[in-house]
Amino acid sequence: MATTQVTPRTSEKVAPAEMMKALVYHGPGKKTLDERPRPTVLKPTDAIVKVAKTTICGTDLHILKGDVPTCEPGRILGHEGVGVVESVGSGVTSFKAGDRVLISCITSCGKCAACKKGMYSHCSDGGWILGHLIDGTQAEYVRIPHADTSLHPIPPGSDEEALVMLSDILPTGYECGVLNGQVEPGATVAIVGAGPVGLAALLTAQFYSPAEIIVIDVDDNRLATARRLGATSTVNNTDGKAVEAVMQMTGGRGVDTAIEAVGVPATFAVCEGIVTAGGTVANVGVHGAKVDLHLERLWAHNVRITTRLVDTVTTPLLLKTVRSHKIDPNLLITHHSKLDDVLGAYDTFGRAAATKALKVIIDV
Numbered sequence: 001m002a003t004t005q006v007t008p009r010t011s012e013k014v015a016p017a018e019m020m021k022a023l024v025y026h027g028p029g030k031k032t033l034d035e036r037p038r039p040t041v042l043k044p045t046d047a048i049v050k051v052a053k054t055t056i057c058g059t060d061l062h063i064l065k066g067d068v069p070t071c072e073p074g075r076i077l078g079h080e081g082v083g084v085v086e087s088v089g090s091g092v093t094s095f096k097a098g099d100r101v102l103i104s105c106i107t108s109c110g111k112c113a114a115c116k117k118g119m120y121s122h123c124s125d126g127g128w129i130l131g132h133l134i135d136g137t138q139a140e141y142v143r144i145p146h147a148d149t150s151l152h153p154i155p156p157g158s159d160e161e162a163l164v165m166l167s168d169i170l171p172t173g174y175e176c177g178v179l180n181g182q183v184e185p186g187a188t189v190a191i192v193g194a195g196p197v198g199l200a201a202l203l204t205a206q207f208y209s210p211a212e213i214i215v216i217d218v219d220d221n222r223l224a225t226a227r228r229l230g231a232t233s234t235v236n237n238t239d240g241k242a243v244e245a246v247m248q249m250t251g252g253r254g255v256d257t258a259i260e261a262v263g264v265p266a267t268f269a270v271c272e273g274i275v276t277a278g279g280t281v282a283n284v285g286v287h288g289a290k291v292d293l294h295l296e297r298l299w300a301h302n303v304r305i306t307t308r309l310v311d312t313v314t315t316p317l318l319l320k321t322v323r324s325h326k327i328d329p330n331l332l333i334t335h336h337s338k339l340d341d342v343l344g345a346y347d348t349f350g351r352a353a354a355t356k357a358l359k360v361i362i363d364v
């Protein structure tokens, strides 16, 4: 077959990329609100979403501290949000332009061995990549790979601000804390750490009617919030005596489920110290250092220790519970900001003890 030589039409100019505002990570301690080219569909399974609302996560602060070396300078941060589909690739069948969507913090192909087990967090072509290995949601637009399995349709009439809490923190508290912790009716539960994820575990633990939920933190404001959200008692661990306090409160028995929602050795040690025989320590916290495993005490106590990265398999279930007002994620929202003032929002969120911030909604 004859081939035709195609002469490049040099007179044809490439249209300049449309620009957008985005919060960009520039290495430890450095971030700016930059102008960046708008993302475009790169694969048939991609969708481009115009972000309506996003938020900042403790994980973003970890990245900014330099704790996540796999996140490279130049990355747009953010893995939570809701928005409107702007365009889709030819392989996307469940969404079209104009659809309102909830963005999952976990990208899943739905086809690999991990996805088929419901372990989306370990998807061979996904997992936690948004705002980490690919550009994230703290921007006017975001590219979502595997859109069919990584976005959720927002039912008409939903409170979209509340749904931002479903991108990450509610499924994290529920899957890693409550489900892994096997919270049961009548049980005694302790949640160590009353940050947004600990409080998300507190809200979702109540699906199972535990008899007692003890929340432990070092911040009185957060403990007051925990009591408003359903904690039956709270312990301020500023003196480091939480284990003694919980053992006294439980008549020396300890708790059936201890949920670790901080991610440092001292709080993991509290969980090991208060779990009762036959109980579960459910780790949720992001640990950057090793912890001591007290097998000299625990070996004979029939204790389970669980770890997990959120899979977001429960997001559809949680959407229904929010729609039917079984839980109110708005209770976790303390501040509002605009994308133009995202640096101010980071400052507010980063000084949570002073500002009493839990989750900051950023309107884009």
Ligand code: ZN
Residues within 6 Å of the ligand: 057, 058, 059, 079, 080, 105, 168, 169
């Ligand atoms: Zn997060």
Ligand code: ZN
Residues within 6 Å of the ligand: 108, 109, 110, 111, 112, 113, 114, 115, 122, 123, 124, 125, 126
């Ligand atoms: Zn997969």
